[in-house]
Amino acid sequence: MKGGSILITGGRVIDPATESDHVRDVLIEAGKICRVGEAPLKGNKDLRTIDARGLVVTPGFVDLHCHLREPGFEDKETISSGARAAAKGGYTTICCMPNTNPPLDTRAGVDFIKARCAADGVVRVIPIGCITKGRKGLELAEMGEMARAGVAGFSDDGESVPGSRLMRYALEYSRSFGLPVIEHCEDKALSADGMVNEGRVATRLGLRGIPAAAEEIVVARDLSLAALTGAWLHVAHVSTAGSVELIRRAREKGVRVTAEVTPHHLTLTEERVMGSRWGPGATVDLGPSPLPPDAYDTFAKVSPPLRTEEDRKALVQGLKDGTIDAIATDHAPHTWMDKACEFGLAAFGASVFDTSLGSLLGLVQRGEVDLPLIVSKLTFEPGKILSTSCGGLGTLSPGSGADVTVFDPEAEWLVKEEDLASRGKNNPFIGSNLRGKVMATIVGGVIVYQDPALQARSRP
Ligand SMILES: [Zn+2]
Secondary structure, three states, rough: OOOOOEEEEEEEEEEEEOOOEEEEEEEEOOOOEEEEEEEOOOOOOOEEEOOOOEEEEEEEEEEEOOOOOOOOOOOOOHHHHHHHHHHOOOOOEEEOOOOOOOOOHHHHHHHHHHHHHHHHOEEEEEEEOHHHHHHHOOOEOHHHHHHHHHOOOOOOOOOOOOOOHHHHHHHHHOOOOOOEEEEEOOOHHHHHHOEEOOOOHHHHHOEEEEEEHHHHHHHHHHHHHHHHHHOEEEEEEOOOHHHHHHHEEEEEEOOEEEEEHHHHHOOOOOOHHHHHOOOOOOOOOOOOOOOOOOOHHHHOOOOOOOHHHHHHHHHHHHEEEHOOOOOOOOEOOOOOHHHOOOOOOOOOEOHHHHHHHHHHHHHHOOOOOOOOHHHHOOOOHHHHHOOOOOOOOOOOOOOEEEOOEEEEEEEEOOHHHHOOOOOOOOOOOOEEEEEEEEEEEOOOOOOEEEHHHHHHOOOO
């Protein structure tokens, strides 16, 4: 990808790498950040200008966890459609999970994803390789050859590694590559056929529950194994207050652990399954719910399940105190048929690239977190986690690749199914009014997405 010269003028530039937050111009030349400085910056003549007055300019968003479904499930999403949705959501680098068909557990699989991205992907895609062959949890996959082919880490996402000894070996091997083992923490023997968080809502709707302990048992085991091996554990989609506390204590003891949380676990609670928008503690009116009460809304069926308001608050606190490093989408697109069925049969997962930023800015608008923190958790912090596989992400430092996101923190929009770029329309925010919208996404100096409202006010 080769980019031209772009001047982004007059925006609020937030760069977590240098903790700077000022109105600045950003000059991009030859695909790199050339200068960030006080206006007016001057560039060469055939410069493209983006008028960013009133807008926020940040490093491109980095997603540690998404599902692009290719190969094998192209009816849900493809690398092409998923990358376009990511770009519309402000993401410039995304990591795709290996639970495809076949699962991504060999060098050939990694090469396939890379070739497809080069041909069709508008954003940078870094694959994650399986921990075990075929994600079967029986023997380790060829981790070394996948590491050399450029994976971001290893995960059997959707499943935990069932055996403690095998997980120990996975951690020991991964240590020699400087890559994390990314664990989907769920004790399947305990979660069994659960569908929602075990608690009040499960009881009221008569749905089988998944207790918080199903997650925390595996988090605790893996933290012990990370301490034992000195290897790097990354906990995917943390969802409970207990997990946050376990990770916090392990970090204090010096265990090498990082963690991520999804936009929906930060903003929605188990009540959403019944059609209620926000948790009971919500103070912002997002308009009438599109769903009747007791709706059994399959769009809110995710794994791990949406939890209680107390859990949600603990996740926000974990984000603030550094226990949780990054916000990762767990973008999980599905077909209509996967979701338009009875609750028990519906697939787990939410398609959220389109709404990630808008939903997260709700936390800022409600005064729960400040904007630079959200930006850091979307850019610099996940960029650090990817530094072994792809360095220099999540910063606007001169000389780094020009991955830039421009968004309007005040733009209000109604989330409509027909407007979603993802092939998966299973977005739990459909029908909600969100405030905060991506206006432009730039990858390596190339504008890969631009909102029509911005196009109208910027020069070619
Ligand atoms: Zn998962």
